[in-house]
Amino acid sequence: MTIQFPGNAAPFIATSRNILVSQGITLTIGTDFEEYRDIVAEERPMQKLGAPFDPDLHGLNRSNAFWLIGRSEDGELIHTQAAKRVRLSARPLSGYLLRQFRAFPPPLKGVDLARSRFRATPGTHKINGMAAYHGEFWVAPERGKYRGVGLAPVLGRTGMLEMMQRWDPDWIYGFILNVVAYKGFAARIGYLHLEPSVLKWVVEGRDAPIDTFLAYNSREDLEYLLDIPLSDVVPEAA
Template sequence: MSFHSMNEGAQFVATSRDILLQNQIKVTIGSDFLEYRKLLREERPQQIMGAPFDPDMHDLNHKNAFWLVARDSDGLMMHTQASRLINLKQRTLSGYMLKRFRDFPPAIPDIDLKRSRYRASPGANRITGDVVYHGEVWMGDTGQYRGTGLSTVLARYGIHEAMCRWNPDYIFGFMARTVAFKGFAERMGYMHNEPGALRWYRKGSDMPLEGFVSYLSNEDTRYLLQMPVVDVVDVPQPQSKAA
């Protein structure tokens, strides 16, 4: 049964759009990753585009990927995320990543791919079918929105878009340990967070960067999107500008 034909998420979408409108947040969704790369170079130069969404490395189009950009009342980019569909066929996510994890490095320079490693977590051994990789999640350092809960609303907005497009079996992403320990995975809506999945090394450093794998099953996602936004986050109040 298609997610489109069901009422799941309808209340979430309506409330989310009201919240974004009240806070003068404009969301744009697209599938042209050449355009997305150009936007990032101009407006998010502090964080390079992640390799999983590089159009020079992958055939990305409206059938298998999308990006989401949110802008504040001044038109400034304040949030990004992107999703990409992967058909695992008969493989598990762990089997896929054992061979392909180097295609999903963190968006930082000087990664030593030879020394880095992937470790299959219990959940990754069960994940199979059509899965969505959810990444490029970035929230600008815009003080007026800090602590408002808008990051939670925007993250779920992207998850809902992925469900409407593909109704995947699972949605997953990778998260740095330092970020995961701050509860960001939970704020985004992920119900499963497994440590020790990734260990990245930078060239010339013996200090590893640890990564969690975070994921939702199709059932988890439906449950999440059925919940009123006020049940999972304090609804942000409209932001007023100082005179």
């Protein structure tokens, strides 16, 4: 089945391009994760490469994964995100994560994988078939320059549209730390479903575990989301 947008993606692409141009941002999409690893190591030292996109741990190539970066007019790295295809078939995400959740740790030192845990949420029982894992979402921290100016909806939806055009997945999912989720991050980048306490990570030197939300969209959610005019979610796009 191929996704059919009620209109089509052209209005979104045109409007998002105008927003990015107005901010002086250029997007690049690639599939060489050794190149991406080098970019992250050199230009995003404050957040290390996430394990799901480490080419030493996973066979990532043009058929099953991509990365997306944004640069300023000066060539400065101001945004990253990445996605990879996950074939669940008839097995739900809950069964997959029961065995594989340790492959999705937060990008922090000292994570105790043996003491961390996964809890199945209602969404993990529903998600199956062809899925896409969405991660590595980062925006440069200069608030008022790249954060808080309406870029998150554009960048999030751009990544989701790329996943749909490449793989037409039944579902897109990701994990969001509580501290970020409570600030409305998932809603801003375009996730319609959010479920708490899916992954709990024990980290050495921290008094309390780090808790995460599951964020996800179905194909139908994405059809609805990508048909909403950007002017409805980014006032500056009006």
